[in-house]
Amino acid sequence: MTSITPNAQRLVRALVVDGPTHRADLARSLDVSRATVTNLTTRLIEDGWVEELQQEVGSLKNPIGAAAGLGVLASVMFLVDSYTVTLARFDGRVLKNLTLTGPVGRPPTERMTAAASLLRTLLVECGVGAGALRALHLAVDTQMDALTGDVFAARASSRWYGVNPVRFFEDEFGVPVHAQNSARLEGLAEYLWGVGSEASDLLYVDVSYGVTSGHVVDGVIRSGNRGGSGELGHTIYDWNGPVCTCGNSGCLMQYVSIPALLRDYATATGAEASWSRFCTQVAADDPDARRIAERAAVILGRVLVSVCHVIDPETVVLNGPVARQVPGFTDIVAATVRELALPLVARNLRVVGAELDDVHAATARAGIESLRRVEAVISSAIPD
Structure with missing residues (x-):
């Protein structure tokens, strides 16, 4: 095995950082000639560090990728x-x-x-x-x-x-x-391959049995000092509200989550309902179900106004069963944020539903x- 040169190391680094790349693109990014890249890749292939991803046998147009040796x-x-x-x-x-x-x-x-x-x-x-x-x-x-x-x-x-x-x-x-x-990682996935793929600054919010979020900037999850950021569901909406599982009172998840919506529906109607039944009632314009769903969407929108005033994201992506399955939920959240946020924040802000299916x-x-x-x-x- 030959010793690896600094230019060869730079080439391997480029493949690790950027993914499989054609020789011509490697030459441009490394600022070397195509002949140099061809010689480097030939040696690195022989040593088992990189490999040619064959599309045409023997073609110099085939992309180069990291080999198993790495x-x-x-x-x-x-x-x-x-x-x-x-x-x-x-x-x-x-x-x-x-x-x-x-x-x-x-x-x-x-x-x-x-x-x-x-x-x-x-x-x-x-x-x-x-x-x-x-x-x-x-x-x-x-x-x-x-x-x-x-x-x-x-x-x-x-x-x-x-x-x-x-x-x-x-x-x-x-x-x-x-x-x-x-949940933070779900946000990165939506940033890379979903509806946020054209945004540089994305806030991801998942509304399910709890409420979680992830802030992604330039492809990096901003998770705080020890990974504790993004606990949106434990943001206090009303200190006099229902007791939360965390021990505080009035956390957002006590107003905007599957358990909260089903609890409020049972209180309003005197009847228990499954999650699918609740969503069906909302779609059918049942007055109690519709009112409870709309109230939850408005509350989430109000909390997101405060979050957006602090971090000023380019795009807010809503995901989870509540956002995906409750008719009109995402639209009400978006309208609330646009109505209440400061113009500098709201003017170019997108609030949209998630796209990825295979989460x-x-x-x-x-x-x-x-x-x-x-x-x-x-x-x-x-x-x-």
């Missing part, structure tokens, strides 16, 4: 009732992705053990050993210290309390683990993309 990256993402594992090359090409579901309330150690077993299976199926794994992105659906992996004792974190997910996967695979909240696969893939933006991970791929 190693692989993994993404493990947990949602309430599922976990998704993705394996990819350093240039972002997904080798394999698989989602498995399990019962809600399954102990966290069992969930992590099952996900680790699935990752090992994917490594074998893709023909790479565990030693080829260079870094792992971990996304969990709870409040966790992104640096230490500590899960804090709170009712909102009860599904994960008592374990340290970061330490578990570090011990299992012996590689650096970079952690993020699942599991896209979000797990976003974990790979998040890793590829970490300098320590990029550097680990560059041969000496």
Whole structure:
């Protein structure tokens, strides 16, 4: 194996950062001649660091990508009732992705053990050993210290309390683990491949059994000092409101979430309703269901006005069952924000519904993309 030159290192870095690239584009980005790029890629292919993604056999027009010799990256993402594992090359090409579901309330150690077993299976199926794994992105659906992996004792974190997910996967695979909240990662997926793909500054809001958010700027999740930003559902709307699972009163999720909407509907009508039944009643213009849904949308819009005044996003993306399944919900939120926000913020702000359908696969893939933006991970791929 020949020693790798500085220009060859720059070429490998370009592939890791930008993904598979044609020789001509590499020459431009590296500011070298096409002949130099051709010579560099020939040597790097021989040494197993890069590979030609064949479209035409022997053609210099074929794109170049990262080879197996650089190693692989993994993404493990947990949602309430599922976990998704993705394996990819350093240039972002997904080798394999698989989602498995399990019962809600399954102990966290069992969930992590099952996900680790699935990752090992994917490594074998893709023909790479565990030693080829260079870094792992971990996304969990709870409040966790992104640096230490500590899960804090709170009712909102009860599904994960008592374990340290970061330490578990570090011990299992012996590689650096970079952690993020699942909802924040969903925001990155929508930024990269969804309705926010043309925005540079995006606020993602998921309205489901809780309310979570993620702020993405120039492809980077702004998750705060320890990963604690984005807990929009625990923003206080009314300090005299209903008691929340976090222990405070009047949190947004007590007004804008599936449990809150069903609670208010039962209180108004004296009858329990399933979520699908509630959505059907809204669509049928049932007065109680429509009033409750519209009130929730207005409340969310008011809270988003305050958030937008602080961070001034270009696009707000609404997702989750409430935004997707309640007729007119997103439109009312958007109208409320446009009506109440300051002109400088509201004038060019878009408030839209999410586009991505396969949220599991896209979000797990976003974990790979998040890793590829970490300098320590990029550097680990560059041969000496």
